[in-house]
Amino acid sequence: MGTWFVQPETTRLDLSDGQFLIVRTRLTQGERRQARARYWVVGPDGDFHVDRVLLPTVTAMAFLLDWSLTDATGKPVVIRGLSGDELMAVLDGLDPDRFDEVSTAIDAHIVAMAEARAQEKKLPAGALTDATTSSLPSVAAGLPASSVN
């Protein structure tokens, strides 16, 4: 039976051009709550809605710990230790296609972790786990989190 508490494990996600991301393998409840606080917003109808424009960036912020990306001069762009707002500013500086690559890699990681958790719990095939449905509504609905216009 798995631990009740998230361990500080990391996963490397490979990108193109030999670049890579270091991400949290799983989010804690606190990290998930902080992410939700950013992307759940009050709509004109007074109800809470997922801000689908913000969701990919907030998802990336929640999982990212470090990466190998460098600036145009080849100097590493350090993200370890940045605050949420600082990390958001760095992500907003990415080329949009490059951000999509980062986001897609993280989405795939989330799906892989949910599938691994489902295997651990030995759920029937195709069943969604709590981690999938409650952390990424768009992923849970079968849509990649980055598919935002």
Next chain:
Amino acid sequence: MPVAIRGDKARIDWGYFAAAAIQGFSITRTKDGGYTLTGTVVTLDAFKVRQKPLVFIAPHKDGEWRWPVVTLDIAEGHGPRAIRATLGAQLPEMITR
């Protein structure tokens, strides 16, 4: 006993989690080659600070010095309070600049 390092801000991490923030610390070399840390912890995560392995991290202008935490003793109470720890052999320095 000679003071090896004195500093202002430091932290204790559990993996990538922040377990405690420290304001004001000194590290003293012990006879057996280890280190004794004393300081003031200003915030801590009551769960994470009890996990292992913990690492004490002292930032400097070019990066961070790091030591494994062998034993940790935090005073009772709320708010800023005393911390005392024994540290193991220094880990490789992390250069961030």
